[in-house]
Amino acid sequence: MRSTTVTLNIDAREISVETGITVAAAIAMAGSGVTRRSVGGAARAPLCGMGVCQECRVTIDGRMHQLSCQTLCAEGMRVVTS
Amino acid sequence: MKRYDIIVIGAGPAGLAAAQAAASHGARVAVVDDNPLAGGQIWRGGPDRQADPRAQQLWRELRTSANVHFLQQTRVLYAPEPGRLLVQTPAASDTLHYGQLIIATGARERLLPFPGWTLPGVTGAGGLQALAKGGYPLQGKRVVVAGSGPLLLAVAATLQAKGARIGAVVEQASTPALARFVLGLLATPSKIAQALQLARQLKGVPYLRGSYVHSAQGDDALQSVRIQRGGKRELESLKCDYLACGYGLLPNLELAQALGCATKDGAVEVDEWQHSSVPGIYCAGEGTGVGGVDLALAEGRIAGLAASGHVEQAQEAFGRRARWKKFAARLARGFALRPELATLAGDDTIVCRCEDVCHGELRTHTSWRSAKLQTRCGMGPCQGRICGGATDILYGWRPDAVRLPISPARVSSIID
Numbered sequence: 142m143r144s145t146t147v148t149l150n151i152d153a154r155e156i157s158v159e160t161g162i163t164v165a166a167a168i169a170m171a172g173s174g175v176t177r178r179s180v181g182g183a184a185r186a187p188l189c190g191m192g193v194c195q196e197c198r199v200t201i202d203g204r205m206h207q208l209s210c211q212t213l214c215a216e217g218m219r220v221v222t223s
Numbered sequence: 224m225k226r227y228d229i230i231v232i233g234a235g236p237a238g239l240a241a242a243q244a245a246a247s248h249g250a251r252v253a254v255v256d257d258n259p260l261a262g263g264q265i266w267r268g269g270p271d272r273q274a275d276p277r278a279q280q281l282w283r284e285l286r287t288s289a290n291v292h293f294l295q296q297t298r299v300l301y302a303p304e305p306g307r308l309l310v311q312t313p314a315a316s317d318t319l320h321y322g323q324l325i326i327a328t329g330a331r332e333r334l335l336p337f338p339g340w341t342l343p344g345v346t347g348a349g350g351l352q353a354l355a356k357g358g359y360p361l362q363g364k365r366v367v368v369a370g371s372g373p374l375l376l377a378v379a380a381t382l383q384a385k386g387a388r389i390g391a392v393v394e395q396a397s398t399p400a401l402a403r404f405v406l407g408l409l410a411t412p413s414k415i416a417q418a419l420q421l422a423r424q425l426k427g428v429p430y431l432r433g434s435y436v437h438s439a440q441g442d443d444a445l446q447s448v449r450i451q452r453g454g455k456r457e458l459e460s461l462k463c464d465y466l467a468c469g470y471g472l473l474p475n476l477e478l479a480q481a482l483g484c485a486t487k488d489g490a491v492e493v494d495e496w497q498h499s500s501v502p503g504i505y506c507a508g509e510g511t512g513v514g515g516v517d518l519a520l521a522e523g524r525i526a527g528l529a530a531s532g533h534v535e536q537a538q539e540a541f542g543r544r545a546r547w548k549k550f551a552a553r554l555a556r557g558f559a560l561r562p563e564l565a566t567l568a569g570d571d572t573i574v575c576r577c578e579d580v581c582h583g584e585l586r587t588h589t590s591w592r593s594a595k596l597q598t599r600c601g602m603g604p605c606q607g608r609i610c611g612g613a614t615d616i617l618y619g620w621r622p623d624a625v626r627l628p629i630s631p632a633r634v635s636s637i638i639d
Contacts, residue, residue: 163354163357166359169359174343179576183341184343184443184444185341185576186343186346186444187359189331189347189609190357191258191264191349193475193605194576194605201313207313210353210354210357211257211259212296
């Protein structure tokens with residue numbers, strides 16, 4: 142039977158989530174939901190939810206500036222927030 | 224390089240209707256979309272998973288059409304020359320060649336700055352709905368839904384169904400304006416049925432008319448919001464974990480503008496065939512003016528049929544389009560923004576979230592260009608998409624030109 146969960150790594154912490162959910166959602170499940178720091182150093186989290194505002198950008202599998210609200214979680218994915 | 228007769232940009236209702244209409248006559252069609260799944264915002268998560276039978280039918284036909292290709296998680300960067308688009312996926316880039324182009328890039332939310340709006344936990348209204356559909360954990364969370372438009376009710380219902388506790392729905396439109404809008408619904412019975420269903424789902428949730436969020440409070444994250452209730456002197460405080468606040472929708476014009484299509488009053492100008500001012504480029508859906516799913520489906524169908532050379536058949540949807548355009552006009556009138564919303568930001572309230580530019584630095588500028596050159600407003604990765612909708616309301620100026628590439632791009636996508 143096909144597995145209905147995937148395990149990914151968010152900021153060096155493993156988390157298992159249902160398939161089909163976004164990385165933004167997994168980040169919120171794993172903690173505060175904060176995805177990045179602003180130019181002035183303040184914590185920011187997803188705002189528009191639809192790939193426009195860029196607040197949810199994180200590093201995924203070494204690729205910077207990926208939009209976590211438009212990326213689905215995948216097995217073994219490594220996510221780094223800032 | 225891949226060649227298509229027709230490329231549709233955007234897999235929401237307009238794009239899917241356009242693709243289906245064009246493909247039904249044999250055209251080789253590609254649908255380019257930046258989300259992992261087709262459906263756009265209103266059918267987010269896949270057309271096959273929606274209650275709307277139109278979504279399911281379009282999807283069934285598109286999925287079984289061998290001449291339709293879906294390119295998901297794909298963003299358009301720019302047009303290196305007419306008839307070509309450079310696109311980027313998370314891992315690669317490609318050049319697509321088209322005969323005709325249909326732009327169905329939908330809309331984003333208008334988000335307005337108020338003290339505290341950059342706190343984690345403050346999102347767009349449709350924004351939190353979209354996040355929730357992507358699995359965002361809201362079980363047991365206290366949520367205030369605010370802003371303007373019928374979307375707020377749909378958002379509240381979705382969030383409630385995901386386990387959130389809705390503290391209130393805060394609508395800035397006045398009671399008389401809302402009453403006129405509700406009366407106008409008599410012309411569109413399907414919308415009455417929808418409204419009644421939402422009202423049943425949201426029974427017991429306060430709907431605060433003529434009211435708006437004044438500010439959001441919290442240290443590291445949102446803890447409460449202050450609300451200016453219609454006719455009340457004192458602000459009311461509501462504790463919440465999330466504030467989902469959006470002031471209506473704004474068409475996504477960047478691609479159309481980058482291709483040279485004329486726009487007017489924030490929408491792409493099209494003729495009766497949904498054809499833009501640029502030969503071979505059509506536009507359908509929210510891009511031509513916000514009107515909702517029914518108008519988007521009619522416009523998409525007309526664009527798809529016209530672009531594939533079936534103008535007589537396209538005319539069959541003209542009546543439907545006209546009816547939903549009237550609905551769009553009533554929507555705009557009913558939910559026009561009140562002037563107080565432009566006065567909420569303090570001098571230390573951030574307006575440009577990408578570059579952390581505050582209201583105090585911007586309010587003395589008289590144009591987008593001057594503000595941009597002197598403060599970096601709009602120069603961050605959202606390219607003015609969020610702050611541009613705010614500066615329009617706050618200062619009366621907005622982005623004057625589109626920047627290329629229209630989405631943040633990897634250097635390798637451009638120089639390879």
